[in-house]
Amino acid sequence: MASQRRKRGENLVIRYLILGAWALFCLMPVLWFLSIGLRPRVEIITPQPIYWPTFSLDAWHMIWEDWPMAKYLRNSILAIFGSVLIDLVLGIPAAYSLARYQYRGRDDIAFYILSTRMMAPAIVAIPIFFLFRNAGLLDTIWALMLIYAAINLSFVTWIIRSYMLDIPKELEDAARTDGASDLRILWEIIIPAILPGIITASVIAMIFAINEFLFTLLIASTPNAYTMSVALANFTGGSDGVIYNAIALVAFLAFVPVFLVVVAIQKHLSRGLTMGAVKGG
Amino acid sequence: MGTSSLPDAGATAVAPAMALTRPKPRRRSKRLKAWFPYLLVAPAVIYLFLITLYPGVYAIIQSFHAVKFGPWQPVGFANYVKLFGDYQFWGALWNTFVIGSIALTLQCVIALTLAFYAYRDPWVQGWRIIFLVPMLFMPSAVAFIFKLAFLDARVFSDLLMRVGLIDSNLSIQSSIWMSRSLLIIADVWQWTPFLFIIFVAALQGQDEEVEEAARLDGASWAAIFWNISLPLMKPVIAVALILRGIDITTMFTNVFIITKGGPAFGTETISYFIYRTGFKFFNFGYASAASVVMLIITIIIAQFVVKRAFVSVRT
Known part of the structure; x- marks a missing residue:
């Protein structure tokens, strides 16, 4: 004992x-x-690393005054929210179709949607670059919006499908015998019932869109369409060298909202990250 | 945009869904009813064709041409012949494999260990939030953290010198293996939480009564984990590792920011190879040939590994 x-x-x-x-x-x-x-630039790269630096808001002033950071922020937000909206509009009906109907080719379609997640950005980067160039969309947030939506569509569809599969079929059948159409059932019964799933999918799509780097780097080649993620890489600004204190502050600026949102949906995170494959916790 | 490629796109994989984009009679006939599910899924599928099938076909065609700035010159298999003799291409494949497999193994072992200790801990929510932090930074920001700490400000060397492990600054940038290790550490730091979150959820979702029964029989906690919990988790581990593995094999941001593929192309991943040949040397036909090879590898893996893993976890 x-x-x-x-x-x-x-x-x-x-x-x-x-x-x-x-x-x-x-x-x-x-x-x-x-x-x-939060330190002045001279104390960043030194012969001996400085662990207790002088406090300074230099970088804070720099990112707002020397760079159009407000514009980058606005670009990020517009592109991200736009892309999530596209994903929901395309993904919810698709998920409903895959979760609720029996038809030929359904599983192949579901797997095709899943498999687009495996496409390496580098593989499709060159054709997409020319596609957007020919469409005159290079350097616009519209192009970013479309590409973020495409990257996340498989995730969003699979997560929402997984939540729809959990809804008891009796709930729908009752409404159907009352004469409700399929679309009305989707809108009035299914969507309210899987709201947590829709929010989870949106949050994860949002994170991936914020993180996206390669496409943004190629599509947004001028500050006109820079997002936070790529603006960071451009603080390496030529003769100035890498401006680390500005990079650090922007990184935290993007981190705080993401952190708060993720803590709020913590319970659904594992399910979202595995595209619905792992439930619970 | 790009709609011209859609008819042949539909012919290959999901023909029924494509046929439905034509307008249909409004009346709620039986035929509409049968096609309704296809109508619902069609917009998403068409949209995804635009970013996968269209680029795939485009890359295949482009890979048989010499494309610089002017018109495309057909060159047959010349790009592929050159590619298979290109030691930098094989090097990039090898680097991707070495860096990816080491990083993935480390992440899996660490995440399982942490999940094993955390999942019945009273403060498991707190641990989850703390461990999540690295994952929620933009990857480009994380790359800069590691570039500064290891290369530019040499904090890592300084700390090692202070505890007396080394005498002078490490020259990480001139060593292939130290540079690879740096990419591995950055990836492990940022993405171990991804696996941890999933593993903890899977462990918490398991039936506590089975564990309790085994414990009453005198089995140790480690034995229960090893013999009961872990085998039950296998499908979940497979899915998590696949999702993580996909991201690792497409590693780009860290290479682009931290090492630029050096020294001596020792950290150049396949994604960076394609980027460099395409967008630095504007050798688009050649880069497309590399893309097509990678695409074929991806399709094979998707068909044989991913499909099975996702099916097994659902049942």
Whole structure:
């Protein structure tokens, strides 16, 4: 009895040692990077790293005054929200079709949609670049919106489909015997019932859109359509070298809203990240 | 835009869905009813054709041409012949494989270990939030964190010197393996949480009574995890590793920002190879040939690995 209790105690020590060590490994670089954002530029790259820098808001003024950061922010928000909207408009009916009807080729269509997630951006980058160039969409947020929507459509469709599969069929059948049309059932019964799934899918689509880098780099070649993610890479600004404190602040600017939203949908996160394959928790 | 490519696109894979884009009588006839599910799914499928099938066909055609700035010159299989003799192409495939498999293995082992210790912990919600933090930074920002800490400001070297492990600054940029390790560490730091979140959810979703029964029989916690929980998790682990594996094999941002593929092309991934030949040297026909090879690999993996994994987890 006593030995068992001691063993449990040792287990707890190991447990918190391991979890604590990883937590430290996660947070230390983040805190250090925050300190980079809040120090003057001369204290960033030095012969000896400086761990206790002087506090300075230089970078904060720089990103708003020297760069059109408000414009980049606006570009990001428009492109991201637009793309999520496109995904929902296309993805909800598609998910409903895949979840609720029996028809020939259904599983092949479902798998085709899933498989577009595996397409490496680099493979399709060149044709898409020419497609947008010929359409005159290069350097516009419309192009970004379309491409983000395309990247996320498979995710959104599969997540929503997974939530729809959970709804008991009796719920629909009752409405159907009352004479409601399929579209009305989708709109009035299914969509309200799977709202958490729709929100989860939207949040994950939003994160992937914020993170997208390669396409944005190719499509937005002038500051006209820069988003936060690519604007960062361009703070490497030529003769000035990499302006790390500005990069750090912009990174945190993008991080805070994402973090808050993700904490809010925590319970659904694992299901969303696996496109609906893993339920619970 | 690009609609000209759609008819042949529909002919190959999902013909019924394509046929439905033609206008249909409004009356709610039996025929409409049979086609209704196709109508619902068609817009999404057509949209996805535009970014996968259209570029795929385009890349195949372009790969048989020499494309610089002027008109396309047909060259037959010349691009492919050159590609298969190009040590940089094989190098890029090898680098992608080495960096990806090491990073993925590390992430899986670490995430399983952390999930094992965290999932019955009273503060599991707190651990999840803390561990999530790296994943929620933009990948381009993470790349800069690691570039600064390891290369430009040499904080990592400095810390190692302070504890006395090394005597002088590491010259990471001149060593292939140190540069690869840097890419691996950055990926492990940012994406281990992805697997962790999924594994914890899968463990929490398992039946507690089975565990409890085994515990009453005197089985240790580790034994229960190894013999009961882990086998039950196999399908979930497969799906999680596939999703992560896809992202790792397409690794671009970190290479672009941290190493630029160097030293001596030792960290050039396949995505970066395509980017470099296409958008730096404007050798689009050649880059497309590399894209087509990668596309074929992707389709094979999708058909044989991914399909099976996603089917098994659903049942």
